[in-house]
Amino acid sequence: MRRSTVLAGLAATATAPAIASAASGGADLIVTASTIHTVDAKVPQAQAFAVRDGRFVYVGSREGALALRGARTRMLDLGGATVLPGLIDAHLHFMHVGQALHEVDLAHLTPFDEVVRRTVAFAATSPDLWIIGDGWDQNLWPDKAFPTHQALSAAIPDRPVVLIRVDGHALLANAKAMALAGVGDATADPSGGRIVRDEHGAPTGVFIDNAKALIQRAIPPPTHPQLVRAAVAGLAECHRWGLTAISDPGVGQATIDAYLELARGGRYTLRNHVMLAGSDDALTAHYLERGPQPLAGNGRLAIRAIKLYADGALGSRGAALLAPYDDDPGNTGLVLTAPSKIQDVAIRALRAGFQVCTHAIGDRGNRAVLDAYEAALRAVPRRDHRLRVEHAQVLAPSDIPRFKALGVIPSMQTTHQISDMGWAQARLGPERVKGAYAWRSLLDSGVTIANGTDAPIEVVDSRRTFHAAISRQNETNQPPGGWYPRQRMTRDEALRSMTVWAARANFMDAVAGSITPGKYADFAVLDRDWMRAAPEAIMATRILATYVSGAQVYEAPMQSAMTGFRARGRRGGSCCRGAHA
Numbered sequence: 043m044r045r046s047t048v049l050a051g052l053a054a055t056a057t058a059p060a061i062a063s064a065a066s067g068g069a070d071l072i073v074t075a076s077t078i079h080t081v082d083a084k085v086p087q088a089q090a091f092a093v094r095d096g097r098f099v100y101v102g103s104r105e106g107a108l109a110l111r112g113a114r115t116r117m118l119d120l121g122g123a124t125v126l127p128g129l130i131d132a133h134l135h136f137m138h139v140g141q142a143l144h145e146v147d148l149a150h151l152t153p154f155d156e157v158v159r160r161t162v163a164f165a166a167t168s169p170d171l172w173i174i175g176d177g178w179d180q181n182l183w184p185d186k187a188f189p190t191h192q193a194l195s196a197a198i199p200d201r202p203v204v205l206i207r208v209d210g211h212a213l214l215a216n217a218k219a220m221a222l223a224g225v226g227d228a229t230a231d232p233s234g235g236r237i238v239r240d241e242h243g244a245p246t247g248v249f250i251d252n253a254k255a256l257i258q259r260a261i262p263p264p265t266h267p268q269l270v271r272a273a274v275a276g277l278a279e280c281h282r283w284g285l286t287a288i289s290d291p292g293v294g295q296a297t298i299d300a301y302l303e304l305a306r307g308g309r310y311t312l313r314n315h316v317m318l319a320g321s322d323d324a325l326t327a328h329y330l331e332r333g334p335q336p337l338a339g340n341g342r343l344a345i346r347a348i349k350l351y352a353d354g355a356l357g358s359r360g361a362a363l364l365a366p367y368d369d370d371p372g373n374t375g376l377v378l379t380a381p382s383k384i385q386d387v388a389i390r391a392l393r394a395g396f397q398v399c400t401h402a403i404g405d406r407g408n409r410a411v412l413d414a415y416e417a418a419l420r421a422v423p424r425r426d427h428r429l430r431v432e433h434a435q436v437l438a439p440s441d442i443p444r445f446k447a448l449g450v451i452p453s454m455q456t457t458h459q460i461s462d463m464g465w466a467q468a469r470l471g472p473e474r475v476k477g478a479y480a481w482r483s484l485l486d487s488g489v490t491i492a493n494g495t496d497a498p499i500e501v502v503d504s505r506r507t508f509h510a511a512i513s514r515q516n517e518t519n520q521p522p523g524g525w526y527p528r529q530r531m532t533r534d535e536a537l538r539s540m541t542v543w544a545a546r547a548n549f550m551d552a553v554a555g556s557i558t559p560g561k562y563a564d565f566a567v568l569d570r571d572w573m574r575a576a577p578e579a580i581m582a583t584r585i586l587a588t589y590v591s592g593a594q595v596y597e598a599p600m601q602s603a604m605t606g607f608r609a610r611g612r613r614g615g616s617c618c619r620g621a622h623a
């Protein structure tokens with residue numbers, strides 16, 4: 043990948059494609075396929091494209107591309123496959139995705155003996171001292187009772203084990219973990235938490251809500267090699283679903299260091315728009331002082347955004363609402379960051395050329411963020427600020443047009459709607475729910491939506507993101523007709539939300555998000571056309587290959603590539619490391 047030409051700024055380079063005439067040696071790669079959706083309004087469909095020095099240099103007809111064929115040009119005929127621009131996930135906790143791949147997956151296992159057996163088998167292959175797992179659910183077991191640690195402690199006596207329940211609200215620790223954490227009969231229950239005890243008052247190994255921290259604080263932070271290992275796994279997981287770029291919310295220095303190490307060796311094969319953890323004042327002050335770094339890590343990392351939290355989540359009734367929860371009349375949710383702090387960070391960020399991306403789920407949380415952004419923009423007017431609201435999940439009707447008016451980008455996750463639809467109306471009631479997951483209302487107000495998954499809260503699977511966007515139905519096409527189907531996206535909008543619109547939210551639109559001459563040659567190859575396939579066929583799509591800067595970073599195994607995938611996402615609880623409400 044050549045970067046010398048992009049140092050002057052990303053926007054300037056998109057119009058300066060490399061010269062790739064046949065006389066100069068021609069293109070590095072020419073791709074032909076029956077269907078190429080460029081997501082570029084100027085040439086929406088193409089038969090072929092040519093790549094040189096990692097960028098598209100021609101997009102259009104077969105003949106036009108073949109004219110750039112030289113002696114060393116590689117030809118790739120994809121036949122009946124469909125090519126899309128590399129997909130972009132605008133909200134994906136990359137390191138957590140990678141770390142989860144080094145934990146034991148206990149989802150759907152029954153009975154508890156099977157959980158123990160799987161954990162023992164995993165421990166035998168894990169080089170780590172601490173064995174972490176997640177996904178157990180006692181409701182699947184014959185007696186439906188919480189487990190106790192004895193069988194686990196007997197099977198793994200010498201290494202600490204922590205197994206998190208499917209909803210993230212409880213964990214099971216073995217004896218070694220409890221000993222290392224210094225937890226015993228005398229340990230008191232913390233406020234907001236419970237240590238489950240036997241008839242003698244001894245902990246059974248199950249720790250609920252705030253009591254989880256008694257154990258979790260004993261888990262050493264991941265080492266640098268562990269973070270690098272997790273990042274390598276995360277790259278493979280992203281590319282497997284056609285992703286070539288992401289935005290990564292709430293990142294700290296140790297994580298950035300792992301990315302930089304891989305990038306130095308040319309091994310960081312994803313474009314990552316990093317959002318710094320706004321809870322770390324020293325971290326944000328350091329980077330605000332240095333200024334935006336749009337091309338860190340060999341150009342693969344952009345460090346120019348800060349992530350804040352306005353409120354909690356809807357599942358645990360922590361989202362801040364203007365009126366009480368319908369199913370909890372005394373509760374209006376939690377404010378996690380004072381609006382004055384959001385405003386202050388936004389002012390400092392705007393002055394330094396940084397973007398602010400604030401998590402807001404409830405209508406009160408969203409209004410507080412819009413108010414804070416409005417005040418910050420009055421103090422520091424900026425034309426192309428691209429301030430973002432992450433989730434924008436429940437909106438008061440009067441706040442919907444404010445996104446357009448202020449130029450604020452809603453960064454939403456279409457799969458949250460299908461994960462939440464079973465209980466969202468109980469929380470919100472029949473009127474307020476109309477402003478929830480309100481993609482159509484926002485699009486009709488004139489904004490674009492950046493789509494993402496919030497993985498590992500949801501699975502990385504891009505098919506699910508697209509399918510939810512166009513159907514408002516889950517993977518098994520329920521409910522019939524879709525949940526509040528008026529709020530669906532069109533297929534064209536859904537694809538844009540996963541490409542050019544996400545690119546814009548990530549300040550990547552000059553170089554990524556569409557198959558356009560001058561942009562990086564990032565693309566995904568699918569076995570079917572998402573613009574035409576029946577909605578119920580979308581989830582059976584095989585992602586055949588993924589390319590970043592013209593280089594292949596993923597190729598599907600020969601047979602039934604997608605049948606064995608592990609569905610690691612879950613909703614309603616907090617992320618396993620408590621990093622995400």
Ligand SMILES: [Zn+2]
Pocket residue numbers: 133135291496622
């Ligand atoms: Zn998140």
